[in-house]
Amino acid sequence: MSRLLYENSVSYKGYLIIPFVFSKADNYEIYSYKLISEIAHRSKFHKVENPVGLYGSGISNIIDIAKEHIDQNSEFVHSGDSFKSRYIYRNNLIIIFQEEDKYFYDHYPPELLNNIAAPKLFKSEYECLSWIKQGFDGRYVGQRAI
Structure with a gap:
């Protein structure tokens, strides 16, 4: 599996749809997706890969497939957008919650939906983002960018 394409993720009805390149065939990319649910582990679709089992020929195509699945199988009524404060830094997904x-935040690395956030509370979104960025930048000090 290639890295998760967080920059192309779409928030939809309480889920975050995250596309990725599943495979290549004759130089064409075949897309799949993973989901994160705003109700987390209480959802059978939280952190699940492509529960409908259909693949797409492009990012917009796979997003449409995921939306149709959510429309037909949603487990809850959502209010607002739980994923509106999401950021991508060094290909990592950061979601800020209030x-x-x-x-506080969730932090997902580029290759898997494994929340590796520190259990820490902040007084503002800015303070939270600054702390995260400082942690990343400190980790990369002395390493060359590729």
Whole structure:
């Protein structure tokens, strides 16, 4: 599997649809997707890969396939966009959440949907993003960019 294409992810009805290149055939890319659910582990579709089992010839095609599946199989009624504060940094997905006056985040690396965020609370979204960026930049100090 190639890296997850977080930059092409789409928030839809309480799910985040994340496309990726599943395979190549005759120099054509075949796309699949993974899902994250706003209700997390309470959803049978959280962190699942392509539950409908259909593949697409392009990113917009696979997004449409995922949306149709969600329309037919959604497990909850969502309100708002839980994934509106999402960022991509060094091909990693960062999702910022707010509960009352506290902020926290989920961090997913480029190749898998494994949340590796530190259990830390912040006073603002900016403080949270600054802390994350500092951690990444500190990790890459002394390494050359490719």
